[in-house]
Amino acid sequence: MRKLLNSLFVTTESAYALLENDNIVLKNGDELIGSYPLHILEEIYLFSYAGASPALIGRCADMGINLVFLKPNGKFLARISGTNRGNVLLRRQQYRWADDEEASCRVARNFIFGKLSNARHVLNRCRRDHADRVNVLDFQNTAEKLAELQKQVLSATNLDALRGFEGAGATLYFGLFSQMILDKSKSFVFLDRNRRPPLDRVNAMLSFTYALLASSCASALEMVGLDSYVGFLHRDRPGRTSLALDLMEELRPCMADRFVLTLINNRIIGVKDFYEQENGAVWLDEKGRKKLLKIWQEQKRNIIEHSFTKEKIAWGLIPYVQALLLARYLRGDLDGYPPFIWRG
Numbered sequence: 001m002r003k004l005l006n007s008l009f010v011t012t013e014s015a016y017a018l019l020e021n022d023n024i025v026l027k028n029g030d031e032l033i034g035s036y037p038l039h040i041l042e043e044i045y046l047f048s049y050a051g052a053s054p055a056l057i058g059r060c061a062d063m064g065i066n067l068v069f070l071k072p073n074g075k076f077l078a079r080i081s082g083t084n085r086g087n088v089l090l091r092r093q094q095y096r097w098a099d100d101e102e103a104s105c106r107v108a109r110n111f112i113f114g115k116l117s118n119a120r121h122v123l124n125r126c127r128r129d130h131a132d133r134v135n136v137l138d139f140q141n142t143a144e145k146l147a148e149l150q151k152q153v154l155s156a157t158n159l160d161a162l163r164g165f166e167g168a169g170a171t172l173y174f175g176l177f178s179q180m181i182l183d184k185s186k187s188f189v190f191l192d193r194n195r196r197p198p199l200d201r202v203n204a205m206l207s208f209t210y211a212l213l214a215s216s217c218a219s220a221l222e223m224v225g226l227d228s229y230v231g232f233l234h235r236d237r238p239g240r241t242s243l244a245l246d247l248m249e250e251l252r253p254c255m256a257d258r259f260v261l262t263l264i265n266n267r268i269i270g271v272k273d274f275y276e277q278e279n280g281a282v283w284l285d286e287k288g289r290k291k292l293l294k295i296w297q298e299q300k301r302n303i304i305e306h307s308f309t310k311e312k313i314a315w316g317l318i319p320y321v322q323a324l325l326l327a328r329y330l331r332g333d334l335d336g337y338p339p340f341i342w343r344g
Helices: 054-063 088-098 101-129 136-154 159-174 201-224 242-249 252-265 286-300 315-331
Strands: 006-010 016-020 023-028 031-037 041-047 066-070 076-080 274-276 282-284 303-305 312-314
Touching (some): 016 054, 041 201, 054 066, 054 076, 066 201, 088 315, 101 136, 101 159, 101 242, 101 252, 136 159, 201 282, 201 286, 242 315, 282 286, 286 315
Parallel strands (some): 006 041
Antiparallel strands (some): 274 282
């Protein structure tokens, strides 16, 4: 099993990253911010306008360290992943299936089945833990509707129908999201899912966390030899890691949404950790991003039992295990792709 190494998050907007003796060195002008050995790192996230030196970029590519460039607000810009680790036969199979709608649907419906299952479990968990603070009947009815959608997803034979089921499930699930926010002070108001840009604090946190999860999924797919840019449900678009977006669908409710709810309900993130632009866009500020990233990194080390392999692994390895299972399915080693089903 692959070892879960460290991720380095650089949140200083003016920080410049360079290479010195196989260390990443971070400077803000002439000021030294920090220095870390590259061999202990798995991923580097640069939330900085200044960027990185060509020498560092090249060394990260050589060492297989994923170097991710994002704007300070969390918007993804680019990712350096180095030499492809895959084999041509696996990718040719991926491309053949991606060009075949029926084959694409066979894969994609398992992603959506997993997403609906995990969304339902998030609702059931909230209903169980906070029965005195939520409308139990609403949660029960919505969970039953999601279960019915799961059955329809498994019988879907085309991508349009599948997208319709996914959209219906998302509407049901996010319709109860505001009830799962236990802070009723109106500091974190959620009306609906919005993005590009996010228009409230909850959506700002969701968008930021989804960007982290998408990057982890893209890295995992590239690690096992798949092309993260060629998806089955999300179709080709220049610059978009479509297969990573496919893979993260099943992980959104349990890895990202619950994480955001925990930060809000435990009052780890507060109103002062955001700023608003003139166009209404709301973003986490540098202090808020640091808080979120610290807890995100800690969560990745939590140990759980995988629903399919029954192995005890770190949360942060779930995208990697799912990428491995997807590769095995495409090779014909598995009869179907087993989505990750959260049972926490």
